[in-house]
Amino acid sequence: MKHHWFEHFLERIADRGRELLGLRHDGASQAGALCRALLSGRGEASGTALSREVLRAYQDMDRNQRRTFFRLLAREFGPAPEAVRAAAEEYLRSGSAEALQRLGEVVEPPRQELFRRINRAPNGTAALVAMRAELLDFLRDDASLQPIDADLRHLFASWFNRGFLQLERIGWHSPANVLEKLIRYDTVQAITSWDDLRRRLAADRRCFAFFHPALPDEPLIFVEVALVHGMAREAGPLFDLNAPVLDPTGADTAMFVSINRTQRGLRGLSFGNFLLKQVLEDLQQEFPLLGTYATLSPLPGFAAMLRAAAHNEAGDFTRVRLEALLAEFREPLRQSTNVDHPVDALFTLLDHIDRTPRDVLTAPLERLALAYVGLMAPHADGYDPVANFHLSNGARLERVNPFADLSPARVEESYGVMVNYRYEPDDVVEYHEAFVGEGRVMVSAPLRRALQRIEPLWVKGAAIA
Numbered sequence: 001m002k003h004h005w006f007e008h009f010l011e012r013i014a015d016r017g018r019e020l021l022g023l024r025h026d027g028a029s030q031a032g033a034l035c036r037a038l039l040s041g042r043g044e045a046s047g048t049a050l051s052r053e054v055l056r057a058y059q060d061m062d063r064n065q066r067r068t069f070f071r072l073l074a075r076e077f078g079p080a081p082e083a084v085r086a087a088a089e090e091y092l093r094s095g096s097a098e099a100l101q102r103l104g105e106v107v108e109p110p111r112q113e114l115f116r117r118i119n120r121a122p123n124g125t126a127a128l129v130a131m132r133a134e135l136l137d138f139l140r141d142d143a144s145l146q147p148i149d150a151d152l153r154h155l156f157a158s159w160f161n162r163g164f165l166q167l168e169r170i171g172w173h174s175p176a177n178v179l180e181k182l183i184r185y186d187t188v189q190a191i192t193s194w195d196d197l198r199r200r201l202a203a204d205r206r207c208f209a210f211f212h213p214a215l216p217d218e219p220l221i222f223v224e225v226a227l228v229h230g231m232a233r234e235a236g237p238l239f240d241l242n243a244p245v246l247d248p249t250g251a252d253t254a255m256f257v258s259i260n261r262t263q264r265g266l267r268g269l270s271f272g273n274f275l276l277k278q279v280l281e282d283l284q285q286e287f288p289l290l291g292t293y294a295t296l297s298p299l300p301g302f303a304a305m306l307r308a309a310a311h312n313e314a315g316d317f318t319r320v321r322l323e324a325l326l327a328e329f330r331e332p333l334r335q336s337t338n339v340d341h342p343v344d345a346l347f348t349l350l351d352h353i354d355r356t357p358r359d360v361l362t363a364p365l366e367r368l369a370l371a372y373v374g375l376m377a378p379h380a381d382g383y384d385p386v387a388n389f390h391l392s393n394g395a396r397l398e399r400v401n402p403f404a405d406l407s408p409a410r411v412e413e414s415y416g417v418m419v420n421y422r423y424e425p426d427d428v429v430e431y432h433e434a435f436v437g438e439g440r441v442m443v444s445a446p447l448r449r450a451l452q453r454i455e456p457l458w459v460k461g462a463a464i465a
Helices: 002-021 027-038 044-060 063-076 081-094 097-107 110-118 124-139 143-159 176-185 194-200 272-286 302-310 319-337 342-350 358-374 385-392 408-414 428-438 445-464
Strands: 166-169 205-211 221-228 253-261 292-295 396-401 418-422
Touching: 027 044, 027 063, 027 110, 044 110, 044 124, 063 124, 063 143, 081 097, 110 124, 110 143, 124 143, 166 272, 176 194, 194 205, 205 272, 221 272, 253 272, 302 319, 302 342, 302 358, 302 408, 319 342, 319 358, 319 445, 342 358, 358 396, 358 445, 385 396, 385 418, 385 428, 396 445
Parallel strands: 253 292
Antiparallel strands: 166 205, 205 221, 221 253, 292 418, 396 418
């Protein structure tokens, strides 16, 4: 309520400022002039009015005009090279605190102050987040816009730091507009209906989200938790609408079944580690009998990586390595397909995975998924983003689950394979440091033994390649 009151207050200031300035809303052609005027240091009312006019002009632009606008920002609102050079030379000459302060002032792009002033407009923060989401599309083929992205990321890192984020539990009686966004934003395990959502918010479930005061109705990231007995291997039972609601006080395992970021414009900012650590603490306090904290996670890049490896287009995961990992399964694969080469036989079966005997594919898929997460270099192209998220947050790879989800979307991305990552509250810092600092993937004891068996094959494959 307070936030909405403040937004209305800003709207009134902007309306009055607009009257004082005599502004007319002329669309994209005025955007550059409006930005220059906004940086000229006007009063509060006129500045708020100009900020709003910049955003209105941007909203009226078509896609090509927005690209042109971003190029204008890159070209005209960067640091002045001569001023930077002079300030740097003065600092090198004198080494004084005053010279250093002056250097810092001239190095900062005027764009950053422009964005700060735009942020004063009603709903300015949301508009800038949306603006960056579109900028990311343009960056794919226009590297000259990179400095704008760097400026926005720099500002967002301050505006959205952990001190401003508010953890809230979302339940069935939360505001309807927030519940609608859970349905819209869940891309990990799509919510198919209001009945589906109701079951996910039942007594044996928990849902937590981070909110920001400037975006009060937008969950920035949210996690869905199932309180169950034992670590789940399959998605189906966790999302069965008719599954009985369990007594959560008797649960021994908290399964993080879906973690979703909602704002593409905040990509690159890390909220997940803070969210999961806070949720772990809250769950421990509410349910002291919980002994296991784990995920049932997709491997969204796994199928694409295997297909690329088969054509020797996957970088780290070469076809030679794929052949070496599959050599042990040559005979059962051949018997099931009448195809001699194990790689070709594998894909023959994967193309009809719903009709393939599970005992033929289970061991090969377990091995290949383990190699994908455990042996690929964590920063290599194609490394699984979900694996990177959990491992960098201090989890360990606990188990590989073939045939965990044979829905069309999951078959397309991972041939139905899902994995369990496990969070041990006492070990998350050590595991985080091992992965981020050393590139070392922490795994459970059974998977460690499996890795020791296949690592020589991986190394041999590199030597042959």
